[in-house]
Amino acid sequence: MLAMNKIKILGITVITIVATIIVTSCKDKRSTGWEYAPNMYEHIAYDPDQKNDNFKDGKTAQLPPAGTTPLGFVRFDYPNTKDGYEKAGLEVKTTLPQTQANYADGKILFEHFCSPCHGVNGQGDGLVVAHGYPAPPSYSKGQSSRGGAMKDLTDGKIYHTITYGVNAMGSYASQLEPKERWKVIMYVHHLQTL
Numbered sequence: 001m002l003a004m005n006k007i008k009i010l011g012i013t014v015i016t017i018v019a020t021i022i023v024t025s026c027k028d029k030r031s032t033g034w035e036y037a038p039n040m041y042e043h044i045a046y047d048p049d050q051k052n053d054n055f056k057d058g059k060t061a062q063l064p065p066a067g068t069t070p071l072g073f074v075r076f077d078y079p080n081t082k083d084g085y086e087k088a089g090l091e092v093k094t095t096l097p098q099t100q101a102n103y104a105d106g107k108i109l110f111e112h113f114c115s116p117c118h119g120v121n122g123q124g125d126g127l128v129v130a131h132g133y134p135a136p137p138s139y140s141k142g143q144s145s146r147g148g149a150m151k152d153l154t155d156g157k158i159y160h161t162i163t164y165g166v167n168a169m170g171s172y173a174s175q176l177e178p179k180e181r182w183k184v185i186m187y188v189h190h191l192q193t194l
């Protein structure tokens, strides 16, 4: 009886050891093991950096065809130069409905993004100016460093300035999407009359 038990225990031990060796002896040490829903790991869509025979250059990541515009992208084909600024000043005009709601949004955006330098009334007396930052000219009484009175700045010139910045003023293109820029411009036009 005792001998039978010993053999049983030995048998179970051997089976356990062999099973453990089989289960843990994966050759690929980076293997994730047993994959649940493997098509989540090995999906059928191409990865951007994967080889792809469907294209002549064999790459998956392709440049968009020349002259195309991504969905929802607003073009602004005026370079960051004095000429680009002047040209935008003549050609680019707002298409934003001049509503009270857009004006109110513009005021809030202006107070968040622009007033620290330009001041809440656009007089170039913002908080950081009080601490020594170069003062921007007043929107209503100042002169633009690019010529002309600040009160005469057009839609396109202000849009160009917000998009690229000018001298001590940085670009706000990554903070304000085109529609928001037009809202701010609506409010700047109001400040030009103060």
Ligand code: HEC
Binding pocket: 110, 113, 114, 115, 116, 117, 118, 134, 135, 136, 137, 143, 144, 145, 146, 153, 157, 158, 161, 162, 166, 167, 168, 169, 170, 172, 184, 188
């Ligand atoms: C960090 C401070 C700062 C902030 C913030 C700032 N500006 Fe300016 N801005 C300036 C300075 C300084 C100038 C004058 C630059 C120059 O002409 O040398 C200026 C100039 C301008 C001009 C005149 C450009 C021209 O053609 O002469 C406009 C318009 C303008 N800013 C609009 C804005 C708007 C709109 C915002 C908010 C989205 C804004 N700025 C945020 C500092 C700032």
